[in-house]
Amino acid sequence: xxxxxxxxxxxxxxxxxxxxxxxxxxxxxxxxxxxxxxxxxxxxxxxxxxxxxxxxxxxxxxxxxxxxxxxxxxxxxxxxxxxxxxxxxxxxxxxxxxxxxxxxxxxxxxxxxxxxxxxxxxxxxxxxxxxxxxxxxxxxxxxxxxxxxxxxxxxxxxxxxxxxxxxxxxxxxxxxxxxxxxxxxxxxxxxxxxxxxxxxxxxxxxxxxxxxxxxxxxxxxxxxxxxxxxxxxxxxxxxxxxxxxxxxxxxxxxxxxxxxxxxxxxxxxxxxxxxxxxxxxxxxxxxxxxxxxxxxxxxxxxxxxxxxxxxxxxxxxxxxxxxxxxxxxxxxxxxxxxxxxxxxxxxxxxxxxxxxxxxxxxxxxxxxxxxxxxxxxxxxxxxxxxxxxxxxxxxxxxxxxxxxxxxxxxxxxxxxxxxxxxxxxxxxxxxxxxxxxxxxxxxxxxxxxxxxxxxxxxxxxxxxxxxxxxxxxxxxxxxxxxxxxxxxxxxxxxxxxxxxxxxxxxxxxxxxxxxxxxxxxxxxxxxxxxxxxxxxxxxxxxxxxxxxxxxxxxxxxxxxxxxxxxxxxxxxxxxxxxxxxxxxxxxxxxxxxxxxxxxxxxxxxxxxxxxxxxxxxxxxxxxxxxxxxxxxxxxxxxxxxxxxxxxxxxxxxxxxxxxxxxxxxxxxxxxxxxxxxxxxxxxxxxxxxxxxxxxxxxxxxxxxxxxxxxxxxxxxxxxxxxxxxxxxxxxxxxxxxxxxxxxxxxxxxxxxxxxxxxxxxxxxxxxxxxxxxxxxxxxxxxxxxxxxxxxxxxxxxxxxxxxxxxxxxxxxxxxxxxxxxxxxxxxxxxxxxxxxxxxxxxxxxxxxxxxxxxxxxxxxxxxxxxxxxxxxxxxxxxxxxxxxxxxxxxxxxxxxx
Numbered sequence: 071x072x073x074x075x076x077x078x079x080x081x082x083x084x085x086x087x088x089x090x091x092x093x094x095x096x097x098x099x100x101x102x103x104x105x106x107x108x109x110x111x112x113x114x115x116x117x118x119x120x121x122x123x124x125x126x127x128x129x130x131x132x133x134x135x136x137x138x139x140x141x142x143x144x145x146x147x148x149x150x151x152x153x154x155x156x157x158x159x160x161x162x163x164x165x166x167x168x169x170x171x172x173x174x175x176x177x178x179x180x181x182x183x184x185x186x187x188x189x190x191x192x193x194x195x196x197x198x199x200x201x202x203x204x205x206x207x208x209x210x211x212x213x214x215x216x217x218x219x220x221x222x223x224x225x226x227x228x229x230x231x232x233x234x235x236x237x238x239x240x241x242x243x244x245x246x247x248x249x250x251x252x253x254x255x256x257x258x259x260x261x262x263x264x265x266x267x268x269x270x271x272x273x274x275x276x277x278x279x280x281x282x283x284x285x286x287x288x289x290x291x292x293x294x295x296x297x298x299x300x301x302x303x304x305x306x307x308x309x310x311x312x313x314x315x316x317x318x319x320x321x322x323x324x325x326x327x328x329x330x331x332x333x334x335x336x337x338x339x340x341x342x343x344x345x346x347x348x349x350x351x352x353x354x355x356x357x358x359x360x361x362x363x364x365x366x367x368x369x370x371x372x373x374x375x376x377x378x379x380x381x382x383x384x385x386x387x388x389x390x391x392x393x394x395x396x397x398x399x400x401x402x403x404x405x406x407x408x409x410x411x412x413x414x415x416x417x418x419x420x421x422x423x424x425x426x427x428x429x430x431x432x433x434x435x436x437x438x439x440x441x442x443x444x445x446x447x448x449x450x451x452x453x454x455x456x457x458x459x460x461x462x463x464x465x466x467x468x469x470x471x472x473x474x475x476x477x478x479x480x481x482x483x484x485x486x487x488x489x490x491x492x493x494x495x496x497x498x499x500x501x502x503x504x505x506x507x508x509x510x511x512x513x514x515x516x517x518x519x520x521x522x523x524x525x526x527x528x529x530x531x532x533x534x535x536x537x538x539x540x541x542x543x544x545x546x547x548x549x550x551x552x553x554x555x556x557x558x559x560x561x562x563x564x565x566x567x568x569x570x571x572x573x574x575x576x577x578x579x580x581x582x583x584x585x586x587x588x589x590x591x592x593x594x595x596x597x598x599x600x601x602x603x604x605x606x607x608x609x610x611x612x613x614x615x616x617x618x619x620x621x622x623x624x625x626x627x628x629x630x631x632x633x634x635x636x637x638x639x640x641x642x643x644x645x646x647x648x649x650x651x652x653x654x655x656x657x658x659x660x661x662x663x664x665x666x667x668x669x670x671x672x673x674x675x676x677x678x679x680x681x682x683x684x685x686x687x688x689x690x691x692x693x694x695x696x697x698x699x700x701x702x703x704x705x706x707x708x709x710x711x712x713x714x715x716x717x718x719x720x721x722x723x724x725x726x727x728x729x730x731x732x733x734x735x736x737x738x739x740x741x742x743x744x745x746x747x748x749x750x751x752x753x754x755x756x757x758x759x760x761x762x763x764x765x766x767x768x769x770x771x772x773x774x775x776x777x778x779x780x781x782x783x784x785x786x787x788x789x790x791x792x793x794x795x796x797x798x799x800x801x802x803x804x805x806x807x808x809x810x811x812x813x814x815x816x817x818x819x820x821x822x823x824x825x826x827x828x829x830x831x832x833x834x835x836x837x838x839x840x841x842x843x844x845x846x847x848x849x850x851x852x853x854x855x856x857x858x859x860x861x862x863x864x865x866x867x868x869x870x871x872x873x874x875x876x877x878x879x880x881x882x883x884x885x886x887x888x889x890x891x892x893x894x895x896x897x898x899x900x901x902x903x904x905x906x907x908x909x910x911x912x913x914x915x916x917x918x919x920x921x922x923x924x925x926x927x928x929x930x931x932x933x934x935x936x937x938x939x940x941x942x943x944x945x946x947x948x949x950x951x952x953x954x955x956x957x958x959x960x961x962x963x964x965x966x967x
Contacts, residue, residue, distance in 0.1 A: 075889045076255070076263040079163035079189055080200055082138035084117040085109075085207070086159065088152040089143050091122045100183050101167045101209040102143035105197060108206035109141075111213065115204055138187075139198075140164040140206055146171055149193065149478060153179055156188030166192030167209050169250070169450070176252035188829055189889070194250035196226040201243055202269050205278040210248060217242015218271035219350055220264045222257060224278045231343075232276075241347065242487075243268040246905045249554050256281060265293035267848060272298040274350045285662040287335055288851035291355035291784075292335035295518060295810065295849035296842040298511060300349040301332055301339050316396035325664040330354040334784065336518030336728055359440040360469055362509045364502065365389035365431040366412050369419040369631070370445035373475060374412040377498035378442060378905050384506045385777040388412075402426040406725040418449045421458035431561070432466045438643055439469040439508065441501050444483070444964065446476045452483035464491050469508055473501040498813075518849070519810045522692035523789040524735035524779070526728040533736045536562040538705045538765055540739050548597050549741075549763055553642055556760035559737075560745070560818070561575060563729045566756040574640040576622040581644045583618035589646045592621050594629050598636040600761065603626035603630045609705055610646065644758075651715035652751035655723070656683075666783045670830050670866050671727065672748035690786045691731035696724040716752040726755050737780040738767040778853075785852045791920055798907040801862065803880065805916050808857040813848045815879040816859070823902050830901045830937045847884075857884035860900075862910055880904045883913035885921050893928040894921050899938070910943055918947075922967045930964040 087109065089102040098106070111117060119135070123144075140156035142149055149168050156164050167181060171193045183190035191198070197208030201216040207260060210226070212233050221243055223229040229248040236243065244267060247260050257280065264270045264294050274295060280286045292298050303325075309521045332339045349518045364386055368374035381388050388411060391399065403423055408414040413431065415423045417487060424442060424887060431440045444455050452474060464469055472487050472494045476479040487494045495501040525531075536559050545553055551559070557567040569586065570594055573579035583590045594607030602608045608628050609621045623642050629638060656674030661667055669691065672683030685702035688694055700706055726748060734740060742763035770778045779786060787891050792806040808816075820839055829835065839847065850857055860881035868874050881902040885894040896917060900910045921929050932954060933940045944951055944963040954960040 072652075074263050074266050076163070076259060077190060078138040078161075079165065079191060079255075080198065080263060080267075081203060082163065082205075084113070084137040085119070085139045085589040086135060086137040086156070086161070087118070087120045087141040087143070088123060088148075088155075089120055089141075092120055096815070099143055099168070100220040101146060101196075102168065102571045104209040104211050105141065105143050105167060105207065108208055108213070111206065112204050122953055123148065123155055125516040134854070136158050137161050138163060138819065139207075142192075143166070143167040143209070143311070144467070146175065150178060151184060151188075153182050153188070157188060162190045162230060164191070165195070165197060166190065166208065167195065167197055169194050171252065176254075176522065178493060180254045187890070190254035191247075192250070192253050193393060195228065195253050196248035196250065197460075198248065199243065199246040208246070208248065209941075210246075212237070214246055215240075215441070217241050217244065218269070218710055220245040220267070220270040221261050221276075222247045222249070222264070222273065223276040224257065225276060229341075232347075232598040235347070237681060239336040239347070244271075246465065248645045256285075256908055258282065258285040261286075261293045261299075265289070265296050265842075268842070270297065272350055273300070274346055275299065275301045276346070277303045280664055284780075284785075284853070287331060287665075287783045288785075288853065290332075290335040290337055291518060292478050292846065292849055292851065295328065296845040298350070299335075299337040299348060300507070301337050302341075302343065302346045303339065304326060322742070324662050325663050326684065326686055327660075327668050330688055331665055331783070332667065333514045334517050334688050335678075336514045338509075338511050338514065340507065344500075345503060345507070348493070348495065348504045349830040352469070352504045352508050360512055361387075363387045363389035364505050364509075365391070365416065365434075365437045365440050366438060366443060367424060367427045367431065368443040368445075369410070369415050369417055369424075369447065369450070370443065370475075371408075371414050373443045373445055373473070373498050374414055377411060377443060377473075377502050378465060378826065380499045380502040384503065384962050386502065386506055386509060387896040389434075389439070391430060391434055392436050395434045399426060399430040415444075418450070420453045420804075424455055425458045425462055426808055427468075428462050428470065432462075432468050432470075437468070439471070439505050440466075441473065441498075441505065443472045443473045443498055443501075444475065444480070446479050452476075452480045453486060456483035456486040459492060460486060460490050460587040463492055469521060471495070471501050471505055473498050473798075476531065476555055488841065498823065506845045515694065517698065520692055520695050520730070521787040521809050522690040522695065524748075524786040525732055525789075526692070528725060528728060528732075529731055531563040531729070531736070535564070536737060538599060540737065543764060544739070544766065549765055550597055550600060551762040551764065552597055552639065554595065555592060556743075556762040559733070559762060560729075560757055560760055565726055565745075566727045566754065566755055567760070568644045568646075568758050570638050570642050573622065575642050576619045579622040579643055580615045580619040581614060581640055584615045586643065590618065591644050591646050591758075592618065592625060593642045593644070594625055595642050596629070596633075596636045606631050608845075635754060653705065653718060654747035655705065655716075655750050655755070656744070657726060657748060658745065659730065664783075666781050667740070669727065669730055669734065670701070671699050671710075674702045681812045688784050689731045689782060690736045690784070691727055693724055693728070696727040699727060700724070718750045719752055719754050722755040723750050726757075727936055735779060735782065735786055737961040738779070739914060740766040741765045782941075788852050788856075791856075791858065791916070795912055797862070797909075803909070804861045805858050805913065806861065808848055808859050808882070808884075810849045812842050812859060812879060812914065814876060815861075815880065816848060817844055819879045819882065819899065819901060823899065826881070827899070827902055828941065830934055832895065850884075853924075855884065856917060856924075857882060858903075858913060858916050858920070860913055881909045881913050883917040883927075885917055886925075892926060892927050893930060894933045896929050911947060914947055918965065926967055927966060928966055930962065933963055935959055935961050 089106050090098040140161040142152045176193055189771055196210050197205050199208055199214050201214050202210055206213055210230050215231055226248045249484050263842050264273050340346050366374050366377050378388055406418045407416050414426050428440055431437050472492050474483050484494045513789050539558055543699050554572055557570055571582045573582050590612045592609045594602050612618050623706050637803050654675040657671040669687050669689055671685050673681050683704045687699040744761040745757050749755050794804050797803050859879045861877050862880055863875055864878050865873050866876050883898045885896045887894045949963040949965045954962040
């Protein structure tokens with residue numbers, strides 16, 4: 071599990087390059103000449119060989135050669151033949167730099183690569199750089215200096231521009247990958263590799279579109295859990311969206327939904343090329359996650375006010391010193407210094423004044439970060455102020471950013487700040503924006519850690535009843551549910567609805583209204599009318615039986631006149647909701663291409679389109695995500711005590727969102743849903759009207775990917791694999807899928823086992839898991855891998871000395887699907903003090919059952935030859951044990967599932 075499937079591509083030990091006839095370089099393609107020069111400009115650490123498939127060497131001769139990576143930069147007609155040769159040479163990876171190939175030609179190359187089990191990057195790409203390996207396998211025409219930053223881009227020209235910018239600004243890279251249209255390996259594969267790459271500390275991505283949202287989200291979540299990821303996406307507006315789709319041959323989708331996806335993945339989105347590297351610079355400085363409160367320390371009022379304005383503009387909060395901090399700081403500053411909002415030190419502020427103010431802000435609990443702004447003043451040395459920040463930085467726990475305004479006079483000061491990785495900016499707005507990215511990273515990381523199950527802990531819904539309604543509608547070849555059918559679905563998931571009865575005649579409407587009690591509302595019921603109000607099919611506040619009868623007749627006649635082809639079932643009668651000072655809310659569902667189902671929340675009522683209050687979140691939801699979704703809406707400001715009205719019942723509102731999430735997960739036929747309005751007040755929430763659109767459920771994808779929930783781009787927590795087992799000797803333990811919040815428990819398990827046990831599991835003498843590895847092992851894609859933990863309850867004393875119940879992880883088994891998508895590799899670790907209690911065999915049987923359920927055919931693993939207990943366990947479970955040809959220290963154990 072320690073070697074990624076793309077290692078032969080990005081860290082090859084040997085390369086064979088097909089560039090053309092070595093004796094006739096004038097016949098080479100432009101890309102061939104560029105990549106030949108790049109490969110030979112500095113010594114590649116491995117073996118490099120240039121060949122010509124049209125030369126004297128026969129295919130049989132070439133087939134005797136071996137290489138990890140085949141690099142192909144030939145004219146279009148020769149590419150397929152070169153890829154065939156790479157397959158015969160048993161190359162495990164290939165890269166096609168040839169451009170101008172259309173979708174059909176690219177598909178043929180993909181087919182050859184799949185048949186030969188080659189990981190293929192390209193065609194139409196510009197290659198990659200791995201500066202630490204002294205490998206420039208690109209047609210970009212420029213090198214890159216080594217560094218901790220990885221760049222992945224879907225635009226070759228933008229990649230070249232970024233490399234040029236980075237060279238001028240001293241930015242180094244661990245990896246640069248330039249992807250093009252029709253490439254086989256895509257952005258998800260590259261992100262997955264970078265998440266595991268020890269030389270990569272942060273990742274910047276330029277994105278135009280994606281082809282597989284589920285794979286993209288899985289890889290992005292994995293990468294962002296291990297290291298900061300910053301994304302610049304083009305196509306935010308219609309014109310750019312269409313251009314990006316044409317350029318990248320990928321699906322672009324709604325920009326609002328893309329924002330929601332990035333938030334949920336724990337990544338940070340920037341809006342411009344300039345912001346991209348500013349954000350990466352801040353996040354790569356490894357500041358701990360922070361809140362939104364930024365304090366401003368300045369020697370000039372104007373720049374400080376500009377910074378404060380921008381803080382409000384982008385949704386941050388101005389960090390203000392507490393009264394105690396002000397009292398302690400004031401005697402250390404000049405008499406005219408201001409501490410009311412900004413920390414304005416005055417134009418004669420000295421290094422000591424800056425130091426005292428920044429230290430006070432660092433210690434204040436009401437501040438999350440500090441921005442120091444310096445404006446050149448007569449008699450003040452910019453370098454001296456910078457040195458004060460350099461000294462302070464080593465002691466600070468909070469982010470410290472700098473803005474040294476001016477140009478030539480502050481150049482050396484900026485260089486000083488750079489020596490200790492204090493992010494420095496030329497304008498207050500840029501500095502505030504960079505802190506905003508740090509704050510966004512913190513907020514989004516909190517969203518990333520959420521792994522909700524498909525069903526909440528609320529009362530179990532009537533899923534079968536809901537499915538019967540959907541099947542009956544589809545059987546009638548309809549896709550739009552009537553209001554009665556829509557409310558039946560909501561009721562099956564325990565969402566409160568207004569009492570609604572269908573009247574098929576004016577006389578029935580009169581009797582139903584009288585029995586319900588007035589006032590009532592009447593609404594036309596037709597499967598062919600989507601928006602009832604557009605055809606005057608809604609009447610509110612009916613107060614008498616006569617009015618109900620007359621309204622029925624008038625409404626049916628009017629609708630028939632306006633929509634003569636519409637089928638009319640009758641008119642629904644419903645008791646009007648008596649909500650004192652209730653707020654009208656809208657909860658909806660939309661289907662985005664490519665991200666699938668998206669839950670929408672905002673203000674409701676008849677003005678919903680005009681208000682355009684739409685906060686979005688990807689399902690599934692839990693309470694934390696539901697509350698954050700509510701908070702992002704504009705209507706959230708009205709839900710507390712507002713203009714004399716009581717605060718609404720937030721629990722009831724959250725429950726509606728959780729129930730909608732359950733509907734989305736359990737009913738893949740749902741395509742659109744519009745519950746509007748929901749009347750919510752202090753006593754609860756009730757849905758007044760609803761419109762639902764359905765379609766046939768999407769087919770599960772092959773290879774186990776997305777098989778359970780193919781309509782969602784985030785796989786729900788697989789709670790169905792939870793099982794309680796008796797513990798030999800008394801007690802019990804729970805076997806369940808791992809969660810992101812198990813990270814510390816997993817680290818505790820690794821700490822607790824002996825050095826021998828750690829070595830048997832990790833083939834390493836490490837005493838604890840590195841943060842990136844710990845993140846990788848706990849934030850997993852449940853589609854392509856699984857990790858099960860064995861958990862026992864125990865009572866421990868907390869910091870106050872009280873006894874509390876906690877969970878302890880005593881074992882973990884996992885598998886990762888191999889690139890062939892039909893087999894997987896396993897690992898197992900059990901706490902030493904629980905050895906001999908049958909936990910190891912139970913964990914292996916459980917993980918094998920999951921792999922079998924996912925459709926995998928074989929499970930295998932490597933066991934150290936000097937680990938007799940593990941080999942004994944494998945034989946007892948029916949595994950075949952044999953020698954491992956590549957390393958005699960290991961045994962290969964396999965089991966057919």
